[in-house]
Amino acid sequence: MLELKNIESGYGETRVIHGLDLTVEAGSVHALLGRNGVGKSTTLKTIIGQLSLTAGQIRFDGTDTSDLNPYDIARLGVAYVPETRDIFGALSVRENLELAGRLAPAEGASWDVDRVLDFFPNLADRMSNGGHELSGGEQQMLAIGRALMMEPRILLLDEPTEGLAPIIIQQIFTKLNQLKTEGMTILLVEQNFNFAAGLADMISLVGRGQIVWQGTADALKTDTEAHEKWLGV
Numbered sequence: 001m002l003e004l005k006n007i008e009s010g011y012g013e014t015r016v017i018h019g020l021d022l023t024v025e026a027g028s029v030h031a032l033l034g035r036n037g038v039g040k041s042t043t044l045k046t047i048i049g050q051l052s053l054t055a056g057q058i059r060f061d062g063t064d065t066s067d068l069n070p071y072d073i074a075r076l077g078v079a080y081v082p083e084t085r086d087i088f089g090a091l092s093v094r095e096n097l098e099l100a101g102r103l104a105p106a107e108g109a110s111w112d113v114d115r116v117l118d119f120f121p122n123l124a125d126r127m128s129n130g131g132h133e134l135s136g137g138e139q140q141m142l143a144i145g146r147a148l149m150m151e152p153r154i155l156l157l158d159e160p161t162e163g164l165a166p167i168i169i170q171q172i173f174t175k176l177n178q179l180k181t182e183g184m185t186i187l188l189v190e191q192n193f194n195f196a197a198g199l200a201d202m203i204s205l206v207g208r209g210q211i212v213w214q215g216t217a218d219a220l221k222t223d224t225e226a227h228e229k230w231l232g233v
């Protein structure tokens with residue numbers, strides 16, 4: 001569904017990603033793991049068109065998105081939840097959701113505000129609260145809810161568990177697992193190994209702007225050498 005071929009990107013003169021290949025199969029959860037600063041977030045920002053490619057190609061469901069702008073990429077069904085969550089603090093929860101809904105394609109709408117509230121009941125009591133009044137867990141649920149309002153065909157999640165209490169992490173896990181069961185394609189960046197391993201059909205380890213290892217969670221659990229080399233501290 002998503003194919004990155006030998007991509008290069010970075011910030012200004014600084015090349016962060018060099019020669020990265022990645023294929024995410026439709027209906028799978030693919031986790032991107034690696035140490036701090038290796039380029040995981042940069043890869044996601046390149047997929048959504050926030051950073052331009054300096055080489056290589058990105059295809060999404062047959063469409064070459066390499067030169068498309070972020071708006072057009074989003075309209076194809078690529079939804080992104082950044083590490084910073086980027087909730088509009090001055091807007092209510094409802095307004096945050098409705099605004100995201102405007103990015104959805106006109107036809108085939110399956111997600112609306114009511115369905116997001118069924119999915120994340122915690123948000124139901126907070127509908128008229130401002131985004132800035134939410135807890136970290138509620139903000140993450142709203143950020144995912146907004147992405148769902150865009151009718152995603154793939155969800156890109158950057159460290160959805162960061163800074164959250166274990167009980168909230170468990171709730172987010174259950175929800176992502178539910179989306180997976182419903183056939184959603186997910187590309188997940190995580191520091192929480194157990195969280196990622198529990199969800200992912202496939203894991204790619206990133207080291208300095210490239211994929212350095214690929215396999216299932218079970219394969220990685222037994223490959224202590226890869227684990228220590230690319231994830232160990």
Ligand SMILES: Nc1ncnc2c1ncn2[C@@H]1O[C@H](COP(=O)(O)OP(=O)(O)OP(=O)(O)O)[C@@H](O)[C@H]1O
Binds near residue numbers: 011016
């Ligand atoms: N806006 C920016 N301008 C310049 N360099 C940046 C910028 N954002 C990130 N970098 C650099 O790019 C490299 C990769 O950063 P990136 O955020 O992709 O790493 P990451 O794998 O997501 O790490 P982390 O686990 O800390 O989130 C780092 O060396 C970082 O300092």
Ligand SMILES: [Mg+2]
Binds near residue numbers: 040041042
């Ligand atoms: Mg990051």
